[in-house]
Amino acid sequence: MKQFSYDKLLITLIFVGLIASLFINIQRHQVEVANNSVELIVDYEDLVELAEREGVPVSEVMAKAKEAGITSLAVYETTFKKLNVNGKTTAVNGSEILSSYQNGSMTDPDWRRLVENGTIKGTDVYVTGHHQQTFREVYEDLVRRLGRDRVQELKVGNETVLAVKAHFESFEKMDLGMPTDEMKAVNDGGFYVLARPTNYRNCTKDDVDAFFSRIDGFNVSGIVFSGSQTLGAPDNSEYTAEKMAERGLTLGMIEGVTQLQFFQQDGMLDIAKANDYHSARLYSIPKDEQKKMKISDCVERWSNTDAERNIRYNLLKIFDKPAPGMNLLETNMAYFSATRDRLVADGFTIGKAGVFEHFYPAAWVRALVMIGVAAACVLYLSLVAPGLGKKATYGLLLLTVLVLAGPVIMGHGNKVRILAALLSANVFPAIAVIWQLDRFKSKSPDEKTSLPRIIFTAMLSLFACGILSYIGASYLSGSLADTEYLLEVNIFRGIKLTFIMPIILVAIAFMQRFDLFDGKMDDTQGFMNQFRRILDMPVKVKSLIGLFLVLVAGIVFVARSGHTMGMPVSATELKFRAFLEQAMYARPRSKELLIGHPAFMLAVLAWFRKWPTMVLFVLVLIATIGQGSMVETFAHMRSPIFMSFARGIGGIVLGAVIGAICMVLVQLWSRFVSPRLAEQQLKKLV
DSSP states (O other): OOOOOOOHHHHHHHHHHHHHHHHHHHHHHHHHHHOOEEEEEEEHHHHHHHHHHHTOOHHHHHHHHHHTTOOEEEEEOOOHHHHHHHTSEEEEEHHHHHHHHHTTOOOOHHHHHHHHTTOOOTTEEEEEESSHHHHHHHHHHHHHHHOGGGEEEEEETTEEEEEEESOHHHHHHOOOOOOHHHHHHHHHTTOEEEEEOOOOTTOOHHHHHHHHHHHTTSOEEEEOOOSSBOTTTTTOHHHHHHHHHHHTOEEEEEBOTTSSSBOOOBTHHHHHHHTTTOEEEEEOOOHHHHTTOOHHHHHHHHHHHHHHHOEEEEEEOOOSSOOTTSOHHHHHHHHHHHHHHHHHHTTOEESSOOOOOOOOOOHHHHHHHHHHHHHHHHHHHHHHOTTOOHHHHHHHHHHHHHHHHHHHHTTOOHHHHHHHHHHHHHHHHHHHHHHHHHHHHTSOOOTTOOHHHHHHHHHHHHHHHHHHHHHHHHHHHHHHOSHHHHHTSSOOOOHHHHHHHHHHHHHHHHHHHOOTTTSSOOOOSOHHHHHHHHHHSOOOHHHHHHHHHHHHHHHHHHHTSSSSSOOOOOHHHHHHHHHHHHHSSSOOOHIIIIIIHHHHHHHHHHHHTTOOHHHHHHHHHHHHHHHHHHHHGGGOTTSOHHHHHHHHHHHHHHHHHHHHHHHHHHHHIIIIIHHHHHHHHHHHHO
16 A cells, blocks of 8 residues: 655644745734725716706705715716706817808807908817816817917907817717816815826826826825826826825726726836835726616615725716615615625725735745745655655755745746746645545545534534645645735736646545546555546447546636636526625635535545445545635735635635535435335336
């Protein structure tokens, strides 16, 4: 019988690395707990629209929104489409002016004189102002965006008119800088301004200065850039960051539609880095999706979003239709206040968006984590290659330590940290399962063991296995944790691999310990011999069908994980998830509590009842899914570490209960149903 030893030096190094990773993770938890302030935002234009639709003053709607918990109003750059509506300036196509002259409706002699002397061109746009401050701001921004050669000042009587060479339809939609009148109205209403500027073409430092001069004097909480570029891109992004830092302004980073990373804006990451990641993540429920949701659904979404994805800018969109028994204004104020109350109940404070403090663990502490990962990898090799001697083991250890820890000690190692996280996510769950296999293999199973005792043993084994998997989770987090990963500027890209690799690693170890084909759970000739035997096996059609079904199940298993594959989830499962989210601090993952952990419990039953080895093999591989999932949960670095920890604990507890129920059902089947079926089959043969 092969003997597999757990080298004490390797175990010691893993323990030391674990202490280092726990030290990092405690720091991470403290950083996450300190960042608990959420900014509730509504577009200023949305509140104006709401006031118009309800026929009440804007000031009254703003007062109600303030009372309902809204802290900031997002102010976008003005456009002539908006200015034409509010009447502060007017833009008219030159062809319309010529037409009014020709049909005799033009009565102003000064305008008639300009038409008659050929000054008015049908292809130009003419801008008149009815609000001095707004007109001046429009003129300044038009010159910046179009150049002085395309913006000419005309005198029409005592008024100044701007003649602009531009395409009228495009001109109406052109961004024209931050409107000071709107920002003043927002501040007067008791709100912060969340500025939403766009970039200038060939943006210069002078353009950047002009923007900040425009917002100076107003109470601005942060900046969330609009469009595909940030202000200053591509050449002056760091200058923009410098100006933001001088004013203590937070950069809002818009979460991507797949809930991974961000909406891509040129220059955004440059600004974030130059400003030491004084940034917060922004999310808004898509308008089309919100139309199908109730207020309670939206509130639940915000609660989960802020808790699970470190969102600190909540941009709320107004409901277009009233809820039953309420008008539109009441509906939206109920939405705002319910969101605020839920977040406060969840432990958040409402105010300016929180940001993570500077968090980059010491290199020597991270290096200890790398050494522990190296030791775990070598330990796994020793558990599948019993002939590996001490000299080869320690030689591999030294080489792996140099590869993983060396770059980190030298102050580099970003790619090595990702490699260490990937190894942690795959190797530790495999070692956890292998250790349980070795524990059971060292003792002969007693078929007379009572079911309650087997259930108790299975639960203890599951919890022990989970603890070892959590060591891998600590290593994964300790390898990656820093401000950039918490903000999801950087992400762990090996998640899909972690769904499959632990299963492969455990399969190799299992076949090094057991013979799959004799059904006696005895010693084996090794992985390679059994693998060759599998390749040489004749394949029947039903076997091909079975393999095809396994392949489909594997594709679904991988595709349903993450955010990018778009694999649909059934309505029943969505309801089940919603129930778990409301019933527990953190919803356990389905693949753990419904698949992996029950399979682990059944694998223990299979061992005690001496089921065929192939059945045990399949159950052990399925059980590995649950252990790998527990570790992979921690790869989502934007989720607070305590929530990931609680999610796994909940999965183990519920999974053990479901597994125990399955064990009872299997026992009842084998005792009462299976004998009757066998008896009926025998009668047919007779």
